[in-house]
Amino acid sequence: QKEVEQDPGPLSVPEGAIVSLNCTYSNSAFQYFMWYRQYSRKGPELLMYTYSSGNKEDGRFTAQVDKSSKYISLFIRDSQPSDSATYLCAMLYSGGYQKVTFGTGTKLQVIP
Amino acid sequence: KAGVTQTPRYLIKTRGQQVTLSCSPISGHRSVSWYQQTPGQGLQFLFEYFSETQRNKGNFPGRFSGRQFSNSRSEMNVSTLELGDSALYLCASSLLGQTNEKLFFGSGTQLSVL
Numbered sequence: 771q772k773e774v775e776q777d778p779g780p781l782s783v784p785e786g787a788i789v790s791l792n793c794t795y796s797n798s799a800f801q802y803f804m805w806y807r808q809y810s811r812k813g814p815e816l817l818m819y820t821y822s823s824g825n826k827e828d829g830r831f832t833a834q835v836d837k838s839s840k841y842i843s844l845f846i847r848d849s850q851p852s853d854s855a856t857y858l859c860a861m862l863y864s865g866g867y868q869k870v871t872f873g874t875g876t877k878l879q880v881i882p
Numbered sequence: 883k884a885g886v887t888q889t890p891r892y893l894i895k896t897r898g899q900q901v902t903l904s905c906s907p908i909s910g911h912r913s914v915s916w917y918q919q920t921p922g923q924g925l926q927f928l929f930e931y932f933s934e935t936q937r938n939k940g941n942f943p944g945r946f947s948g949r950q951f952s953n954s955r956s957e958m959n960v961s962t963l964e965l966g967d968s969a970l971y972l973c974a975s976s977l978l979g980q981t982n983e984k985l986f987f988g989s990g991t992q993l994s995v996l
Contacts, residue, residue, distance in 0.1 A: 802981055813886070813972050813987030814925070821982075858925065867930060867979045868915055869938045874924035 773797050776859055776873030785882050789846040793859035793873045796840065800871070802862035803835050805844045807855045808875065814858055818844065849880045883908060886988035888973050894994045900961040903991045905973030907954050911986070913937075913979025914956040916948060919970040919990070928971075931956055932979050960993075968995045 776793045783789055791805075802821055806814035818833040820826045820842075826833045834843040846853055859873040887906040895901050907914050915930035915938075927940040931950035948958045954975075960967055970990040976983040 811989065813974070813989050815987070816984050819984070860925075862981050864981065867932075867938055867981065868913065868974075868976060868983070868985055869927050869930060869940070870915075870917075870925075870985065871927070872917075872925035874922075 771796060772874075773800075773871055774859060774861060774873045777876055778874055780877040780879060782879045782881060783849055785849060785851060785880055787849050787880075789849050789853070789878060789880075791844040791846075791857050791859075791876050791878070793842050794840055795842075795861060798837070798840065799863050800861040801864040803833070803842050804860040804862075804870075805831075805833055806858040806860055806872075808858060809855045817857075849878075851880050851882050854879045886973055886975050886986050888971075888988035888991050890991060891989065892992045892994075894996065895963050896996050897963055897965060899963050900959065901963060901993060903958045903960075903971055903973075903993075905956045905958070905975075905988060907956070907973075907975030908986055911975035911977055912954050913976045913983075914950055914954060915974050915979070915985070916956070916958050917972045917974065918942070919972055920968075925972065928958070930979060937979065963995045965995050967993065969993060 805818040808814040823837045830847045832845040856875040858875045916928040930938040950956045972990045974985045974987045
């Protein structure tokens, strides 16, 4: 079993929809949680970074962490065609420098 | 400020050969890490270097090695290539490699092993 599970999709939504992306993890030692966006033929780009349980908002993006359920989510409001990309959840142990554990990614397509 | 630069962008090799990939981090960044990305396994951590020392290593065979130079540039080497080594190899850099720092990725080197 992988430490981090993520539905690969693909997920196809109409422009303007609310998108929900999710990951579950098995190791309670993970303390830092991130979401990356990766466009085709590009490297991942950090979108959101959270440490504690709860919500963190940045523009149209909201990251949610529930450590008790080992479940993290990313919500995208008013989705745009430019949001079409692969979204990767990622996690870090405390004191683990930057040995990041990634989910396999969810491919999102926003249709105009 | 220039981003993380990886060369070459594409590489085709045959089984049994060896390959060297190069990464130039963002100016001032001293931590460089390497990841392998495949459709089935996603991104997997290879190793991380800081001040020319390997500080962390993932679960890859000894055929995968790396090094970092005094100017923080890094190289990754894969010897005796196997078909399964076909992947996108990504390099990332950060200031000191601490958990609360943002990681910046390059666009990767796409390696195909025939």
